[in-house]
Every structure is written in structure tokens, then in C-alpha cells.
Amino acid sequence: MSWFTRGRKHRPADPAARGLVRAHRAEVRLDREILLPETSFDLAAGRTLAVTGPNGAGKTTLLRVLAGLTRPTAGQVRVGGLAPDERSAGFRRAVAALIGMPALARNLTLGEHLRLVATSWGDDLEQAGRRADDLLDALGIDRLVNRFPHELSSGQTQLFTLALTLVRPCDVLLLDEPEQRLDPDRLDLVAGLLERLAHAGTTVVLASHSARLVDRIADDRLEIGTAS
Numbered sequence: 013m014s015w016f017t018r019g020r021k022h023r024p025a026d027p028a029a030r031g032l033v034r035a036h037r038a039e040v041r042l043d044r045e046i047l048l049p050e051t052s053f054d055l056a057a058g059r060t061l062a063v064t065g066p067n068g069a070g071k072t073t074l075l076r077v078l079a080g081l082t083r084p085t086a087g088q089v090r091v092g093g094l095a096p097d098e099r100s101a102g103f104r105r106a107v108a109a110l111i112g113m114p115a116l117a118r119n120l121t122l123g124e125h126l127r128l129v130a131t132s133w134g135d136d137l138e139q140a141g142r143r144a145d146d147l148l149d150a151l152g153i154d155r156l157v158n159r160f161p162h163e164l165s166s167g168q169t170q171l172f173t174l175a176l177t178l179v180r181p182c183d184v185l186l187l188d189e190p191e192q193r194l195d196p197d198r199l200d201l202v203a204g205l206l207e208r209l210a211h212a213g214t215t216v217v218l219a220s221h222s223a224r225l226v227d228r229i230a231d232d233r234l235e236i237g238t239a240s
């Protein structure tokens with residue numbers, strides 16, 4: 013069993029099970045501004061959906077809606093049958109998201125951040141330490157375990173925030189442009205990790221401008237319309 017499934021239950025991929033993540037005519041408007049044009053999709057458990065489209069098309073807004081950070085002003089969204097709601101413990105348990113920069117503590121090292129999050133989701137200290145080490149290793153930043161967040165390059169920060177998102181269990185993973193600031197080798201490491209998560213049953217929705225990443229990992233694609 014590999015690091016990301018060890019000791020955790022994951023929903024097995026079932027191509028016949030439709031609709032773990034669904035949007036039906038979901039839209040976000042703010043006054044006259046359209047942040048997300050009307051969008052519908054139906055993503056089965058264990059599949060990876062790549063959301064593409066030009067700058068300003070609404071990709072981040074769609075992820076924010078799925079994460080419960082923004083309410084759709086029209087239409088309906090369901091994740092595991094639940095309306096996205098950050099205040100719901102069941103929803104928080106099901107969904108992990110990396111949308112923008114997460115809050116980081118200046119006085120905690122990378123290893124301490126990862127162990128803190130892993131233990132907060134049920135690992136004991138030994139499991140949390142192993143999981144943190146394995147993740148940092150898989151992302152090629154294991155030698156940075158004792159650094160502080162402000163001592164990282166921008167690409168290293170991107171890898172670390174991915175690790176921080178992946179160190180907790182989830183059924184659904186939402187990622188906004190995980191390729192940002194990564195060189196081709198590190199992008200391949202991230203693609204490999206996401207493939208392994210998908211094979212273990214995690215459902216992934218990612219917004220991306222990287223054809224390399226999308227071609228490698230996407231089962232399904234959703235193109236959001238042209239920016240206004």
C-alpha cells in the first residue's frame with residue numbers, strides 16, 4: 013500500500029457510478045459581471061476532470077463554487093450529494109482544495125506543517141511523520157523538511173502547498189493551476205502523484221493552462237467559454 017492510501021479508506025473508482033461531482037446550469041454573477049458562465053457537468057467517482065479556458069473565463073470561480081467558497085447565483089452544484097458548504101463537517105471531510113495560497117505559519121517548518129495537518133485528520137504522530145516524509149520525497153523537496161515557508165523559492169512553495177493539500181484524506185480534490193511555477197520535471201512528479209491518487213479512487217477537478225498536465229491526467233474535460 014502506498015503513502016496516500018495507507019490507513020485510509022478511499023472510494024474505489026467505479027466508472028458506472030455517475031455524478032459524484034455535478035453542476036447543473038451553475039452560474040455566478042456579480043451585478044452585471046459574469047464570473048462563471050452557465051456550466052453543467054457530471055463527474056463520476058475516481059475520474060479526473062480538467063477545466064480549461066482562457067484567462068478570466070471562470071475556472072477559479074467554478075472551483076470556488078465546488079469548494080463552497082462562492083455560492084452560485086443560479087443553478088445547482090452537488091459534491092457527493094451535498095451542496096458545497098464549508099461549515100458542514102461531512103463536506104469538509106470529503107473535499108480538499110488548493111485554490112490560491114493557503115495560510116501558513118511563519119514559525120512552523122514544512123515538516124511541522126504537514127504533521128500538524130495529518131494529525132488533525134486522524135494520523136498518530138508516527139503515521140503523520142511517515143506521511144509527511146513520503147510526500148516531501150515524492151515531490152522532490154524532502155531536503156527542505158526543516159525549512160520555514162519563507163525560506164522557499166516560488167516553485168518550492170507551490171510543491172509544499174500541494175503537499176499540504178495532499179497530506180489529509182479526501183474523496184474529492186480541487187486544484188487551481190497546480191502547474192504554476194513548476195519546471196517540467198517537477199510538473200511530471202505532480203502529474204504522477206495525481207495519477208496515483210486517481211488510481212486509489214480520488215476524484216480530481218483541476219483548472220489548468222498546462223496541455224502537458226491535462227493530456228497526461230485528464231479523463232474528462234470541460235472548456236469554459238471565452239472571456240468577456
Ligand SMILES: Nc1ncnc2c1ncn2[C@@H]1O[C@H](COP(=O)(O)OP(=O)(O)OP(=O)(O)O)[C@@H](O)[C@H]1O
Pocket residue numbers: 042045046047048065066067068069070071072073074219
Ligand atoms: N471578486 C470579484 N469581483 C468581480 N469580478 C471578479 C471577482 N473575481 C473574479 N472576477 C471576474 O470573474 C471572471 C472569472 O475569474 P476567474 O478567476 O474565475 O477566471 P479564471 O478562468 O480562473 O482565470 P485565470 O486563467 O486568469 O486564472 C473574470 O472576469 C474576473 O475578472
